[in-house]
Amino acid sequence: MRMLRVVSVAMVVAAALSAALPALAPAALTVGQKAPDFSLPPAPGAKEVKLSELTAKGPVVLYTFIQAFTAT
Numbered sequence: 175m176r177m178l179r180v181v182s183v184a185m186v187v188a189a190a191l192s193a194a195l196p197a198l199a200p201a202a203l204t205v206g207q208k209a210p211d212f213s214l215p216p217a218p219g220a221k222e223v224k225l226s227e228l229t230a231k232g233p234v235v236l237y238t239f240i241q242a243f244t245a246t
Contacts, residue, residue: 212224
């Protein structure tokens, strides 16, 4: 019974978040639009990575693999 309650609460929270996230997220880029500059923290012993530095060297492709290392 407790597990059913936990699952029910999780489903309500997930539904609320999925309804709220589009309003909180910045607008998506359109095709051909320039991405805003950002930087990534360095790995130990490496330097910070900035998008502007990478694009100065040539085209850059940004790719996100969301389901990596998840239980799904």
